[in-house]
Amino acid sequence: MKVSVILPSRNEEKTIGICIEKINRALKGKSYEIIVSDSSSDRSAEIAKSYKNVKVIKHNLYGYGNAILQGIEEAEGDYIIIGDADDTYDFSEIPKFVSELDKGYDFVIGKRSRIEKGAMPFSHRYIGTPLFNFLISWFFGKKVSDINSGFRGIRREKLQELNLKTTGMELASEMIVKAAKKGLKIKEIPISYSKRKGESKLRALNDGWKHLRFIFLYSPNYIFLWTGLILLILGFLIMSLILTGKLVLFGIHFKTHPLFIGAALVILGYQLILTGISARIYAHNHLGEKDDYLERLYHYFTLEKGIFAGLSLIFFGFLIYLYVLIKWLAAGFGELDTINISIFALTFIVLGLQTIFSGFFFSMVGIKES
Numbered sequence: 001m002k003v004s005v006i007l008p009s010r011n012e013e014k015t016i017g018i019c020i021e022k023i024n025r026a027l028k029g030k031s032y033e034i035i036v037s038d039s040s041s042d043r044s045a046e047i048a049k050s051y052k053n054v055k056v057i058k059h060n061l062y063g064y065g066n067a068i069l070q071g072i073e074e075a076e077g078d079y080i081i082i083g084d085a086d087d088t089y090d091f092s093e094i095p096k097f098v099s100e101l102d103k104g105y106d107f108v109i110g111k112r113s114r115i116e117k118g119a120m121p122f123s124h125r126y127i128g129t130p131l132f133n134f135l136i137s138w139f140f141g142k143k144v145s146d147i148n149s150g151f152r153g154i155r156r157e158k159l160q161e162l163n164l165k166t167t168g169m170e171l172a173s174e175m176i177v178k179a180a181k182k183g184l185k186i187k188e189i190p191i192s193y194s195k196r197k198g199e200s201k202l203r204a205l206n207d208g209w210k211h212l213r214f215i216f217l218y219s220p221n222y223i224f225l226w227t228g229l230i231l232l233i234l235g236f237l238i239m240s241l242i243l244t245g246k247l248v249l250f251g252i253h254f255k256t257h258p259l260f261i262g263a264a265l266v267i268l269g270y271q272l273i274l275t276g277i278s279a280r281i282y283a284h285n286h287l288g289e290k291d292d293y294l295e296r297l298y299h300y301f302t303l304e305k306g307i308f309a310g311l312s313l314i315f316f317g318f319l320i321y322l323y324v325l326i327k328w329l330a331a332g333f334g335e336l337d338t339i340n341i342s343i344f345a346l347t348f349i350v351l352g353l354q355t356i357f358s359g360f361f362f363s364m365v366g367i368k369e370s
Contacts, residue, residue: 001031001032001033001076001077001078002030002031002032002077002078002079002098003027003030003031003032003033003077003078003079003081003094003098004032004033004035004075004076004077004079004080004081004156005023005027005032005033005034005035005081005082005083005091005094006035006037006068006071006072006075006080006081006082006083007019007020007034007035007036007037007048007071007083007084007085008037008064008067008068008071008082008084008085009036009037009038009039009040009044009045009048009067009085010038010039010040010044010062010067011040011041011042011044012040012042012044012085012086013040013042013043013044013047014197015085015086015087015196015197016036016044016047016048016085017047017048017050017051018087019083019085019086019087019091020034020036020048020051020054022090022091022092023091023094024051024053025092026091026092026093026094026095027094027095030098031077032053032077033053033055033075033076033077034051034053034054034055035054035055035056035057035071035074035075036048036054036055036056036057036085037057037059037067037068037070037071038056038057038058038059038067039058039059039060039061039062039066039067044085045058055074057070057071057074061167063167063168063169064168064169064171064172065164065166065167065168065169065170065171065174066167066168068082068164068171069164069167069171072159072164075156077156078155078156079097079098079101079153079154079155079156080153080154080155080156080159081094081097081098081152081153082150082151082152082153082154083150083151083152084150084151084196086196086197087194087196087197088119088150088193088194088195088196089110089150089151089191089192089193089194090191090192090194093110093151093191093192094153096189096191097110097151097152097153097189098153100153100187100189101153101154101155104185105185105186105187106154106155106158106179106184106185106186107152107153107154107155107158107175107179107184107185107186107187108152108153108154108186108187108188108189109144109146109149109151109152109176109186109187109188109189110146110149110151110152110188110189110190110191111145111146111149111188111189111190111191112146112149112191112192112193113190113191113192114190114191114192114193115192115193116192116193116194116195118195119193119194119195119196120193124148128148128208129146129147129148132147132148132173132211132212132215133145133146133147135212135215135219136173136176136177136180136215138222139215139218139219139222140177140180140181140218140219141180142176142179142180142186144176144186144188145188146188147172147173147176147211148172148211149172149191150172151191152175154175154179158179158182158184161182162174162175162178162179162182163178164178166210166214168207168210169207169210169211170207170210170211170213170214172211173211173214173215174214177214177215177218181218216279217279217282217283218283221276223276223279224272224273224275224276224279225272225273225276225277227269227272228268228269228270228271228272228273228274228275228276229269229273230269231265231266231268231269231272232265232266232269232270232273233269234262234265234269235261235262235263235264235265235266235267235268235269236262236266237262238258238259238261238262238265239259239262239263239266239343239344239347242255242256242258242259242262242340243259243340243341243344255340256339256340259340259343259344260343263343263344263346263347266347266351267347267350267351267354270351270354271354274354274355274358277358277362278358278361278362278365280293280294281294281362281365282365285365301362303359303360303362303363305359306355306356306358306359306362307356307359309352309355309359310352310353310354310355310356310359311352311356312352313348313349313351313352313355314348314349314352314353315352316348316352317345317346317347317348317349317352318345318349320341320342320344320345320348321342321345323341324338324341324342324345
């Protein structure tokens with residue numbers, strides 16, 4: 001079988017039949033199957049079953065990603081075509097996708113170029129989609145014009161390599177991110193997009209956040225690690241200049257107050273780095289993302305080593321406080337100007353505590369699902 005068309009369906013009784021008929025006309029004379037992945041409470045599944053060449057999967061799982069994943073499990077075609085069952089996409093354009101896959105492309109995405117008036121909200125067309133397109137291009141080096149397009153085709157063996165995991169609308173982002181990271185040959189083709197019939201299932205803010213969250217999880221170096229490292233270095237630089245009395249700007253000699261800013265930057269930067277490591281661990285163990293660096297790290301890092309490192313930082317902080325105490329005793333419990341070095345000590349104690357608790361957290365997110 002050459003083509004499997006997967007239609008995720010949830011309460012699409014007004015359009016499911018229209019979509020099936022369009023697919024049948026588009027692929028007439030071809031070797032193909034139509035898979036309706038259904039979680040409806042209306043007559044969508046019943047209507048789909050009335051067509052002889054349609055396989056209906058009734059799973060009752062909520063979420064776009066779940067519907068696609070259930071359909072993929074049943075697909076037998078060499079090419080997998082995915083499109084929504086709300087009649088927003090023109091399935092007469094399926095042969096265009098097949099043609100590009102025949103040419104050797106691994107993944108073909110329909111770029112919504114001809115958009116019917118009112119088919120796409122302003123915020124989606126001019127804010128959300130361009131933002132996600134930009135982030136994919138920046139973080140993963142792959143320029144895509146319409147990351148949220150739900151009309152796409154992919155070779156089955158390449159789809160299996162992607163090891164898709166997400167269950168919601170973010171699966172659209174996951175497919176593109178993983179395809180880019182694995183070096184798949186991606187092609188965009190212009191398609192039409194029409195107003196949907198019936199109630200929309202999209203929840204703009206919730207679904208948008210899921211897309212953004214997934215992109216951040218797969219790009220922790222940009223969002224967390226490098227940002228955290230810059231803040232950490234900047235914070236320590238400020239603190240060092242304050243402690244050595246060398247922070248002078250525009251003739252003003254700064255003594256204490258910028259030290260609080262420096263300490264805050266160090267703590268924030270360190271936390272971002274730890275969060276970035278957590279994101280990489282989660283993506284590696286729960287999203288199927290290969291990470292050679294983490295694999296090597298697992299051989300050297302243990303919870304016990306993390307606790308030891310944290311206790312070492314705390315011990316260093318207390319040594320500084322011990323120095324302050326000795327100076328105070330030597331001064332006969334009089335006044336001391338040691339607030340700067342005390343902030344420095346407290347910063348190391350906080351870093352130590354962050355290290356210990358993060359070690360426990362790394363161990364939890366590092367547990368692989370069976």
